[in-house]
Amino acid sequence: MQNFEFYNPTRIIFGKDTIAQLADHVPAEARVLVLYGGSSAEKNGTLAEVRAALGTRTVREFGGIEANPTYETLMRAVATIREEGLDFLLAVGGGSVIDGTKFVAAAVNYKGDAWDILRTHGVDVTGALPFGSVLTLPATGSEMNSFSVISRTETREKLAFGSPHVFPRFSVLDPTRTYTLPVRQVANGVADAFTHIMEQYLTYPAGGMAQDRFAEGLLLSLVEIGPKVIANPHDYDLRANLMWIATLALNGLIGAGVPQDWATHMIGHELTARHDIDHARTLAIVLPAMLRVRKEAKRGKLLQYAERVWNLRDGTEDERIESAIARTSAFFESLDIPTRLSAYGLGTETIDGVISQLEQHGMTALGEHQDVTLEVSRRVLEASL
Numbered sequence: 021m022q023n024f025e026f027y028n029p030t031r032i033i034f035g036k037d038t039i040a041q042l043a044d045h046v047p048a049e050a051r052v053l054v055l056y057g058g059s060s061a062e063k064n065g066t067l068a069e070v071r072a073a074l075g076t077r078t079v080r081e082f083g084g085i086e087a088n089p090t091y092e093t094l095m096r097a098v099a100t101i102r103e104e105g106l107d108f109l110l111a112v113g114g115g116s117v118i119d120g121t122k123f124v125a126a127a128v129n130y131k132g133d134a135w136d137i138l139r140t141h142g143v144d145v146t147g148a149l150p151f152g153s154v155l156t157l158p159a160t161g162s163e164m165n166s167f168s169v170i171s172r173t174e175t176r177e178k179l180a181f182g183s184p185h186v187f188p189r190f191s192v193l194d195p196t197r198t199y200t201l202p203v204r205q206v207a208n209g210v211a212d213a214f215t216h217i218m219e220q221y222l223t224y225p226a227g228g229m230a231q232d233r234f235a236e237g238l239l240l241s242l243v244e245i246g247p248k249v250i251a252n253p254h255d256y257d258l259r260a261n262l263m264w265i266a267t268l269a270l271n272g273l274i275g276a277g278v279p280q281d282w283a284t285h286m287i288g289h290e291l292t293a294r295h296d297i298d299h300a301r302t303l304a305i306v307l308p309a310m311l312r313v314r315k316e317a318k319r320g321k322l323l324q325y326a327e328r329v330w331n332l333r334d335g336t337e338d339e340r341i342e343s344a345i346a347r348t349s350a351f352f353e354s355l356d357i358p359t360r361l362s363a364y365g366l367g368t369e370t371i372d373g374v375i376s377q378l379e380q381h382g383m384t385a386l387g388e389h390q391d392v393t394l395e396v397s398r399r400v401l402e403a404s405l
């Protein structure tokens with residue numbers, strides 16, 4: 021096992037009717053900015069519950085944070101905070117709102133051009149406003165991690181940053197708040213969580229027995245509940261399981277002490293930035309092709325994955341690996357998520373553009389062995405046409 025430091029200070033408040041507990045966790049004297057996305061949080065009553073819980077505190081609201089939150093919109097929130105002297109942020113929404121809130125928290129007192137937070141991937145973030153979240157979409161794990169992904173409309177860029185200063189102080193996870201999600205978003209959540217686990221699990225054997233078994237348990241659970249959680253939108257236990265699995269998939273636990281990949285994500289970000297494909301859908305396109313192209317480097321883990329997650333024990337090594345990859349694609353497709361670029365109307369003409377954006381963003385040596393060069397990324401994209 022590799023050396024590691026594990027740190028996760030986010031308090032999780034989980035379960036039915038837990039939003040009222042905000043009253044205990046947002047400081048009584050706080051001057052709060054509530055950040056949210058579109059109209060769903062208003063329509064389904066989540067914002068009303070939040071307002072009630074915040075009681076007599078000074079509260080301002082900032083709506084309109086997009087899916088794939090943009091720098092342009094978020095800098096308006098930064099201006100509001102500065103003008104009104106607000107000192108605590110509360111994100112109400114999915115990964116986009118929480119990621120956006122992390123950026124805003126880091127940008128308010130940042131010296132210099134705030135886009136540099138993304139350019140430097142967060143290394144020079146030295147502080148952030150405190151914030152909490154009320155999660156309405158199980159998918160990204162943003163509610164319990166210190167990462168954030170921000171887009172810039174002007175330049176069609178999508179970049180990530182991470183900093184220990186942007187862990188949420190707390191996150192409220194009430195599974196009933198997910199009942200209003202469109203089917204497409206639930207499916208995306210399953211695929212996103214699945215791929216987060218794969219990025220930390222499917223590398224090479226590193227002796228992390230607990231990490232492997234945790235990861236396999238989460239993958240098996242997603243395979244078990246994936247189609248059911250879509251078909252039964254008001255089943256509390258299914259929604260509760262999806263919510264907690266998605267959080268555990270990317271809160272640092274399963275990735276501690278083991279190699280991590282993340283090449284699929286980096287290519288996926290460029291596809292979203294250039295073609296507006298939902299984040300999770302880009303992952304479902306890239307992951308199966310990534311596994312196929314890098315089959316030799318990942319052979320040991322692919323065989324373990326085939327046996328322990330898909331129960332594939334017969335046939336040659338290559339047959340088991342091929343079946344495991346085919347099952348992975350079939351799982352995404354069973355969620356109604358197409359796994360080929362062509363299904364999104366894209367062909368070979370898109371590849372040069374994605375490769376040049378990867379180059380521009382320094383993504384020239386990705387993966388657990390840093391050997392996913394631009395040439396390998398090109399082959400992955402070709403394999404996903």
Ligand SMILES: NC(=O)c1ccc[n+]([C@@H]2O[C@H](COP(=O)([O-])OP(=O)(O)OC[C@H]3O[C@@H](n4cnc5c(N)ncnc54)[C@H](O)[C@@H]3O)[C@@H](O)[C@H]2O)c1
Nearest residue numbers: 057060087088114115116156159160162167169200201299
């Ligand atoms: N921080 C991380 O670790 C991390 C990890 C993976 C992805 N991301 C990023 O997160 C973003 C995606 O976040 P997401 O998948 O959570 O989706 P999202 O936050 O973009 O939300 C998707 C849509 O669902 C709507 N929605 C949210 N909750 C709803 C509800 N309860 N009822 C009805 N509609 C609802 C939103 O308004 C939005 O239109 C991407 O930008 C991605 O790159 C971040």
